[in-house]
Amino acid sequence: MRSYAAFLMVSALCLSMGSVTMQTCSPTSPCTPLKGGQAFREPRQVKGINSAPLTYTMTVGIADFTVDWLTVKRRLYDREFPGPTFTLKPGDKFNLNLINSLLRPDFTGPENTFRYPNTTNIHTHGLHISSASPQDNVLIEIGPGESFRYEYEIDARQPVGTYWYHPHYHGSVHFQGMGGMGGLIIIEDDPATMTTELASVSCPGNCEHDVQILLQTFQYSPEERSGHSFLQREMHDDKLFRLNSVNLTDSSNFTNLEQWLEDAANAIKYTLVNGLLNPVMDMEPGQMKRFRILDTGGLYAVALHIDNIDPNGPRCTVKEIAMDGVYLDRPRSPWLGRTFLVAAGRVDWLVICPEIGTYELRSSFFDNDEESMGEHPTSIGTFMTIRVTGVRRSSSLPTTLPQRQNFVSDLRQVTQENIKGRFVVEVTPTDTLNREDYSGVYYRYKMETNTIQEWHLTNTEMFTSHPIHMHINHAQVISYNPYTGPYGVDDGPSKWKLFSQTGEICTYQFKGYDATAIIYPPTNALKYLGHDIRQKRRGTNNTIGYVPIGDWRDTILVPPLGNITVRFNTHEYTGDVIIHCHLQGDADHGMAMFVQIVNRGENTEANITSGNANQSSCLGNFATIVTLNRILILSPMLATILSSYHG
């Protein structure tokens, strides 16, 4: 992939420069690579006592954050990068008083642009929780100088596992998240439900082996237009927080530190572990640990593995036991030896390194991965060093895992008549979903509580994939299907067109469609078609991006021209559910929409998608949308008649 080649070039450059001189680096005489190498440490821990409600006050403010010689000013939780870890149990109450100590004036701009750097709120990512205030309502607005008291009631049936929190105020999600605002939420296991082996590496009994690893991006390089100074300019951040007034004393071609940091050759794009650059973790040979890994990433997917730095040395055993907070049926080895996480994804690993030696937690992608991912921002390299020393121990892996809650039990065998709703989430060009920009609470779909839903996640983009996140309920991946829908070609904001796979301009386009815009499809538009075939051939073609069938996830990568069937149980919570791309910049730019869960018997009529076109439609409207509690299934003949009507 492109980014991989670029990384190789950059690291070769750094190595050759490093061997020539041994400089002392400073803000006025900067140099890379940044080195890091401190001892591993976890984020600060905040935990309730017994079953009393946990009450905590957390402050958003500006604080200094330092990597090696480089000190930057960031918006942070409690002045920490990352924020503290909150550990809770199912059924707990958690009162979080969030104080926003940022000041006015805030910066504003048009809807669906980067704006409001000083306004914030919190999303409890992955929790099965109410979206009504004072709980996980992403429409809460905590302006400069304001505060809000969240009163979370953790569900008694909340799956135990690894979750997280981050800002979710539309317009500043990407800026604040990429800047370092984020932290873990752990829903602690009940020792009675774990095997002895799992309990031996899990809180509450054995927290010293239950290790939190939060991956965050620290970036100034212009790659993906996500470097911090780029976002600061977009956000009209206070000039006091910029680095362009730090003049350089060395003879480089750059006048100030900001320019230097942004130069791609300096490669300021690192993935930090708990705010540390390549920290060193100690383990004993044969000892088992539980790693809870979160990719806060912002944008960047990772494909994680542990390697012995001696390529001929023994390898560590790594088993996946939970994805996105939800236990798997049983421990499994990572597909292709790597665990693929999109931005926001989590994995719980069991890790045993058998012999004394030095190992590294790394992320790598290879050419074939593109077959399942298309073009997607990735982060590669070494994130952490694991030093294995000391007395040999023996530990054994569990063969079973705690049983999942009923509402996340296997839905693959559900019969068609038990599916009570269908909907399509269609990724569309220029940061839109279902052919429209985000426009606040405007429901594209409604569904009743306690129903099984079957949705298709599709992507009309020709080349790029998007991680789609749904709040409140996880979804189970059922199948990768043939993609028969249109593809979109874009030429800048609001300027795009949908074409059928045979190259005709679709009759159904989108709200605000400009028929006069001259846009031609490229000849390789269908390059990534065929995910259904490639997914089924996973065994023969090694590509990392497909979710294993049957997994429960809260964020799912939808490849270009992909079509994934997912199912979920709407379970108990009524209210707003936002669905968005977890490339947070895309979401800020409009790739987000609301659906709603209503009580049984309430009206489920909702607006169909833009331009009066049903999702996936091109030359005729498809009839897959639920209205008035009914699923209308049109015969192919009727669909043809309808399409000739509209055509």
Ligand SMILES: *[C@@H]1O[C@H](CO)[C@@H](O)[C@H](O)[C@H]1NC(C)=O
């Ligand atoms: C945001 O708050 C900081 C102080 O915390 C202030 O210096 C700045 O001017 C405010 N506005 C913007 C757009 O950064």
Ligand SMILES: *[C@@H]1O[C@H](CO)[C@@H](O)[C@H](O)[C@H]1NC(C)=O
């Ligand atoms: C940096 O250089 C500019 C002119 O090149 C000058 O105006 C400014 O005062 C300098 N800043 C500092 C902190 O020395």
Ligand SMILES: *[C@@H]1O[C@H](CO)[C@@H](O)[C@H](O)[C@H]1NC(C)=O
């Ligand atoms: C496997 O991947 C390669 C390139 O990455 C591709 O050329 C080939 O067609 C693929 N094979 C199958 C069976 O999908």
Ligand SMILES: *[C@@H]1O[C@H](CO)[C@@H](O)[C@H](O)[C@H]1NC(C)=O
């Ligand atoms: C449908 O959209 C219109 C505006 O276009 C809005 O006024 C109305 O509330 C929407 N209906 C639903 C059910 O969201």
Ligand SMILES: *[C@@H]1O[C@H](CO)[C@@H](O)[C@H](O)[C@H]1NC(C)=O
């Ligand atoms: C997605 O797959 C489903 C199931 O095979 C199919 O009914 C639907 O038409 C497909 N949609 C598109 C846009 O390909």
Ligand SMILES: *[C@@H]1O[C@H](CO)[C@@H](O)[C@H](O)[C@H]1NC(C)=O
């Ligand atoms: C979209 O689908 C629904 C239900 O399947 C149907 O009632 C509606 O007429 C379709 N819309 C258009 C514009 O054809």
